[in-house]
Amino acid sequence: xxxxxxxxxxxxxxxxxxxxxxxxxxxxxxxxxxxxxxxxxxxxxxxxxxxxxxxxxxxxxxxxxxxxxxxxxxxxxxxxxxxxxxxxxxxxxxxxxxxxxxxxxxxxxxxxxxxxxxxxxxxxxxxxxxxxxxxxxxxxxxxxxxxxxxxxxxxxxxxxxxxxxxxxxxxxxxxxxxxxxxxxxxxxxxxxxxxxxxxxxxxxxxxxxxxxxxxxxxxxxxxxxxxxxxxxxxxxxxxxxxxxxxxxxxxxxxxxxxxxxxxxxxxxxxxxxxxxxxxxxxxxxxxxxxxxxxxxxxxxxxxxxxxx
Amino acid sequence: xxxxxxxxxxxxxxxxxxxxxxxxxxxxxxxxxxxxxxxxxxxxxxxxxxxxxxxxxxxxxxxxxxxxxxxxxxxxxxxxxxxxxxxxxxxxxxxxxxxxxxxxxxxxxxxxxxxxxxxxxxxxxxxxxxxxxxxxxxxxxxxxxxxxxxxxxxxxxxxxxxxxxxxxxxxxxxxxxxxxxxxxxxxxxxxxxxxxxxxxxxxxxxxxxxxxxxxxxxxxxxxxxxxxxxxxxxxxxxxxxxxxxxxxxxxxxxxxxxxxxxxxxxxxxxxxxxxxxxxxxxxxxxxxxxxxxxxx
Numbered sequence: 001x002x003x004x005x006x007x008x009x010x011x012x013x014x015x016x017x018x019x020x021x022x023x024x025x026x027x028x029x030x031x032x033x034x035x036x037x038x039x040x041x042x043x044x045x046x047x048x049x050x051x052x053x054x055x056x057x058x059x060x061x062x063x064x065x066x067x068x069x070x071x072x073x074x075x076x077x078x079x080x081x082x083x084x085x086x087x088x089x090x091x092x093x094x095x096x097x098x099x100x101x102x103x104x105x106x107x108x109x110x111x112x113x114x115x116x117x118x119x120x121x122x123x124x125x126x127x128x129x130x131x132x133x134x135x136x137x138x139x140x141x142x143x144x145x146x147x148x149x150x151x152x153x154x155x156x157x158x159x160x161x162x163x164x165x166x167x168x169x170x171x172x173x174x175x176x177x178x179x180x181x182x183x184x185x186x187x188x189x190x191x192x193x194x195x196x197x198x199x200x201x202x203x204x205x206x207x208x209x210x211x212x213x214x215x216x217x218x219x220x221x222x223x224x225x226x227x228x229x230x231x232x233x234x235x236x237x238x239x240x241x242x243x244x245x246x247x248x249x250x251x252x253x254x255x256x257x258x259x260x261x262x263x264x265x266x267x268x269x270x271x272x273x274x275x276x277x278x279x280x281x282x283x284x285x286x287x288x289x290x291x292x293x294x295x296x297x298x299x300x301x302x303x304x305x306x307x308x
Numbered sequence: 309x310x311x312x313x314x315x316x317x318x319x320x321x322x323x324x325x326x327x328x329x330x331x332x333x334x335x336x337x338x339x340x341x342x343x344x345x346x347x348x349x350x351x352x353x354x355x356x357x358x359x360x361x362x363x364x365x366x367x368x369x370x371x372x373x374x375x376x377x378x379x380x381x382x383x384x385x386x387x388x389x390x391x392x393x394x395x396x397x398x399x400x401x402x403x404x405x406x407x408x409x410x411x412x413x414x415x416x417x418x419x420x421x422x423x424x425x426x427x428x429x430x431x432x433x434x435x436x437x438x439x440x441x442x443x444x445x446x447x448x449x450x451x452x453x454x455x456x457x458x459x460x461x462x463x464x465x466x467x468x469x470x471x472x473x474x475x476x477x478x479x480x481x482x483x484x485x486x487x488x489x490x491x492x493x494x495x496x497x498x499x500x501x502x503x504x505x506x507x508x509x510x511x512x513x514x515x516x517x518x519x520x521x522x523x524x525x526x527x528x529x530x531x532x533x534x535x536x537x538x539x540x541x542x543x544x545x546x547x548x549x550x551x552x553x554x555x556x557x558x559x560x561x562x563x564x565x566x567x568x569x570x571x572x573x574x575x576x577x578x579x580x581x582x583x584x585x586x587x588x589x590x591x592x593x594x595x596x597x598x599x600x601x602x603x604x
Contacts, residue, residue, distance in 0.1 A: 027420065
């Protein structure tokens with residue numbers, strides 16, 4: 001059987017060459033653009049030589065990692081990454097669920113549709129455009145926010161919001177909610193739409209208020225999907241943001257509050273060309289992220305929810 | 309259904325809250341639009357928030373004089389069209405192959421693809437790869453790295469797997485090849501899901517600025533979002549003035565143009581194509597997102 005197994009597999013493979021030829025472009029493509037960079041992480045254990053390339057670079061073991069852990073920026077970068085991620089988890093994560101629950105209470109279909117279309121809008125704008133809006137609204141010379149604050153005598157002179165480090169986290173998280181909340185609600189709305197309507201009928205005959213129905217029927221029904229997104233969010237704890245931070249924190253004065261792992265990798269890697277060091281920092285992040293994801297998934301499995 | 313007093317109050321407040329939310333969603337966009345149509349010198353006086361006080365097309369006129377900007381606009385359109393066409397085609401082809409249970413090594417292939425969703429080599433190894441492939445400062449670097457999306461493949465594959473089997477049976481009896489079935493039967497019935505994927509792919513290409521920021525140094529290849537970012541971080545007036553005599557002349561004669569008004573006009577030009585497209589495809593992408601969220 002074993003000796004006959006191989007040739008017959010080849011025969012089968014040869015008989016479905018047209019089917020195989022449909023997937024091979026994709027495989028080759030993913031191999032080049034995803035797997036070769038994955039192999040490239042060995043650079044993290046070298047001192048990359050710009051002229052020699054990876055083949056001729058000396059091996060340095062864990063030196064790059066040690067350098068990162070001992071770097072003066074290390075604790076700051078880690079703190080910002082974790083704090084921003086947690087803020088996003090506490091605020092940006094539940095926001096679309098709340099919006100979906102509210103939208104579900106709207107009986108007027110036209111109203112609902114308008115609100116949905118409008119709330120999806122920011123999702124389709126690039127971060128460059130969004131940062132342009134933020135700069136304009138918060139600008140010192142007649143941005144709407146300062147205009148209103150002055151009008152109502154809440155401040156004596158305009159505040160340069162994007163140059164005050166302690167405001168940065170609030171601005172970042174608010175802008176994120178603004179951009180993602182509408183689109184994020186789609187999945188939850190779909191899950192709510194799948195709930196058996198007889199459950200609500202029975203509850204309302206029993207005299208349960210709408211609020212009680214949300215609490216006792218809607219929320220429990222969409223818990224599995226919330227858990228799935230929670231697992232993904234935990235896997236992304238070290239991805240606190242990249243484009244948003246890069247574009248909003250253009251003022252270096254914000255760095256003590258805005259620098260996260262990904263922006264740090266970009267800065268030292270691309271702008272300062274410390275290839276091996278930046279790769280090591282990126283690898284550190286990638287490995288921890290996978291571990292977090294697997295752990296979160298393991299815990300969720302006890303409740304019969306799993307990503308795979 | 310009759311509502312109790314408490315329910316009614318809750319519903320009222322939800323309507324009001326949602327209406328306020330919608331205004332909050334629209335305002336930043338609206339404010340930028342208003343400023344782009346308002347005389348720059350007038351905007352500088354302050355207070356323009358809801359309606360243009362001194363309506364003008366001057367900002368757009370100046371922006372459209374700028375060759376560099378028009379060129380980046382053209383690059384972005386080309387990139388979006390080519391990229392979306394290639395990406396949807398190869399991703400759908402891959403998804404069709406992967407949807408066939410008879411495909412040998414199907415499980416192994418799936419693992420191969422799934423791994424890339426959870427682990428990646430990161431920024432620097434990707435950059436060095438692109439560099440060693442000689443793709444820096446080429447048009448293709450704006451397209452090729454994004455062609456296959458594993459996530460989109462899974463969404464399309466889920467859709468293909470749910471198609472009734474009888475659909476392909478008759479064609480198989482007629483002796484059609486897999487390619488024949490794919491082009492003549494599967495693609496025509498997959499309009500909505502392919503439209504959704506095409507929309508998201510197109511928006512992705514249109515909005516991407518980072519590829520341009522790290523892989524492109526030549527002005528003639530810069531996508532509009534990357535250029536816009538450069539412009540926002542410097543002074544748009546000196547940039548436009550230095551590259552265009554007509555614009556410079558106009559700006560010197562009419563001291564009504566400001567950096568802010570020109571930036572807003574440019575931002576609007578870079579955004580309007582998307583704003584005009586997505587509402588029409590809304591019912592498709594809502595469905596598409598639902599397909600994607602279904603687990604196998």
